Amino acid sequence: MSGPAVGARAPEALGTIAASARPRRERSVGAWWAWLIFVVGALYFFVPLLATLEFSLRACAPPNQPCTAPDFSAYSNVLQGEEFYEKFGYSILVGLVTIVVSLLIIVPTAYWVRLRLPRLRPIVEFVTLLPFVIPPVVLVFGLIRVYSRPPLQFTATELSSTALLVCAYVVLSFPYMYRAVDAGLAAMDVRVLTEAAQSMGAGWARILWSVIFPNLRTAALSGAFLTLAIVIGEFTIGNFLAPWGFGPYLSLLGRDKIYEPAAVSLISFGLTWLAMIFIAVVGRGRGSRVQVAGAR
């Protein structure tokens, strides 16, 4: 009986098996790297939080001494006092007002630049980036010099100082808010949607309110998250214009107490996340799944 020997075929067959196994092995190597990067990233994010948590629970022992059991007294000290709620509530309120004012300025500006003045876009982008270049301390001194004397004496009362603080935070939010809104506008055909609304009888206010704003919801939310996160912990401007805010409170606490600042940091971190989730839930609402551009 003649025919190819099994042995002669074997290396070929092994080669085939090896070739078919290779992609799987490459995939598993790729997955291994992906997991490694994920774990390193997670450690980078969570280790400082865990360390802060661990430190905040050492209130039972003198500093740098091991604790036999976790002690929550730092948390109870903070939460039992009214100051925390007052300061944090104030900063949340300032943050929300900042978001609203920032959206009211940025959305119509970015919309108009995209629709009618595209040549001005680089200039507007540059202006919105200025808060990255000008240090907050320079900004706040400029504001105090201009608005602390008549006829525009904004620093006279708590309310007017808060208004000035909101204005300063609105400026700080420009880079984040403009970019988020501009990216949202880029994802939709602004001109055609505007013209469609106009042809049905809508004026500019109606177009912005009924067509542009709702389709910018996701973009506006991402800008709002960043703005809120910045405003809650901001110290430099807050310390000069509204020392009764949360940022200066945190700083003061860090000077006077040992474990409480860590506890407050974690509480405010959690509360800021809760506020963001709340904005996301309220902001998304009905018909959030939208096809903002293109034909199907």
Added chain:
Amino acid sequence: MGFLELAGVRKEFPGGVVAVENFDLDARKGEFVSFLGPSGCGKTTTLRMIAGFEAPTAGTIRIDGREITRTPPNRRNVGMVFQSYALFPNMSVADNIAFGLKLRGMAADARRKRVGELLRLINLEGRGDRYPYQLSGGQQQRVALARALAIEPTVLLLDEPLSALDAKIRVALRQEIRQIQRQLGITTVYVTHDQEEALELSDRIVVMSEGRVEQVGTPFEVYNFPSTAFVASFVGTLNALPARVVDAASGRLSLAGQEVRTTSTISGGAGERVTVAIRPEAIGLEGVDPTVPVGAPNGANRLQATVDDVAFLGSVVRVRVRLAGDGAHRLDVDTFNNPNLAVPSAGAPVALHFAPEACLVLPGSALPATTDALEAAEAML
């Protein structure tokens, strides 16, 4: 006086680019007018001026006797359908249709009733609560049409509404558009670069080129009696051949050394160079198509030619021939496909027939003819 009037309309963009020049149009109430032309000819700019999205540099626009040249778009009561549908993504189908009605302060009940009627009209009954992303392209465009019709516009404008759709849906939807337009009797302006669409839908066609109106006429007039070389070449397929005038008064021409008669007016004396334009379907092939008699019918032109190539296009068989004489004049002959057709092979001699009425004469070398044909014509004369 027309219902929609454009008089001496001109549009010059910053930088001196003239998009539309001296545009005149009188459209009757209920008329379906198409603007047909290649990209960049100014048809969309003209439509946008009617809608109010662009301001004319000169001229006036009137609707029903009222001048609207400087009226903002939201006060013109003109419905517009866009190529990219332009449905509001955050609104359901019903909300999209009701948008204009809400702005007009219509009561909720009346609005709901009107939306229902329009959904029935566009065959999307029961889909009012869907969102645009849940609909196909054809359905989205039908919603866009319903939305534009909801406000009962004085004029309906459609800017290449079918361009983004595939061929079958395009054909079905254009028939629907025409049917709805007839049913409602609404004056409609339709922009397209697709001649088939314009020919099928329109009461009248405005053929445009480089911002100017080349011809305004019914589809029949535009196709059969093009007034300029551009219209002749742009609408339908056309054989353009260089020829010489033999006798202008009797309509005799010399084409590749063979005599041709025409009823078309010839401007120019004997020996002058002209372009002869003949539609492929206006030519009969003797011995190929059984409906074409052997020997020239009374008064018809008869030319000798050789078959170059045969292309089967489904319902039509396109025979490419080369005229006898110099061998450089080529033309296409279209014959309806039928089982009795004696399809010739390449190199076979054939005789062509065409009526003098089918032979259009355009001045000079107005249409691009093949270089070798031009050279051969020069050599022969």
